Amino acid sequence: MLGRARLLSVVATILAGALGVISSTQTWVVVTLADGAAHTVDVAGAAAIPVLAPLSLATLALGAALSIVGLLLRWVFGVLTLVIAVALGILTSLAAFATPVAAYAASVTSTTGITGTDAVAALVSSATTTPWPYVTLVAWVVLLAAGIMTLATATRWGGTGRRYRTDAGAAGAASRPRDAVDSWDDLSRGSDPTA
Incomplete structure (x- = not known):
């Protein structure tokens, strides 16, 4: 298992980052407006969580660099991986389970021109979450495990x-x-x- 620790950590980090990038372009929330015509607004992952795409790209870069760095940077990258996994995990959990108005307010505003949290909340009759936030949440759990594995086995990895x-x-x-x-x-x- 320890012989494959580097490979597992790198692959898990890259896969989680790639899934985060893909997920940022997918519909996370479908909002139905209470405007008489019941128009719907699709809210992408990047609109629900503005830092999703940049942090996912950073995760991809961490995974790629993790394959060639020395011991000190393994520790640094392991800690960064944990921080990103926890931050995105919390934000994704909020979008998946609570679906706050802030997750779809920007998309509703760009569609209708109505601003303000209270005005947007009054305009929305329902907000339905798609499976993408839950799939992405699994990716952050995998990323958290990869960060823990990196920190736990970093001293036993071979040289570059x-x-x-x-x-x-x-x-x-x-x-x-x-x-x-x-x-x-x-x-x-x-x-x-x-x-």
Whole structure:
């Protein structure tokens, strides 16, 4: 299990972030207006929670970077993952279970031109939540688990390998015959290959 901890943490973080980005474009709430014609307004996830798309993109970046960082940044990224998971979990829970007027007020205002929380609440006859907030809430639970796993196993992950180290090229060059490219590299480093 510990051998796969890095892979599981990275994949879970990236998948949660991707689902958050997708969810931000989907309809979360369908609002029916009490205007006589019972018009409906579809409220996207990004309108219900304005920070959903930016924090989901940040989660994607954290997941991608988590695959190559060292120990200190693993700890930092693990804590950031937990903070994002808790913040988005709370906001998504409010949108899913309570459906406050603030979640759909901007969409109703842009459709009708009526502003103010009380005026919007008086105009809305019902607000129905779609499955998307609940699916997204599951993604934040997975993200929370990924953050906990990152913090719990960060010290046991292997190194990133020679390909990300700056001294790897010099060690590889010493084991083979020198060519013109090596001479140019020496010049780039400031040493004279003819000396």
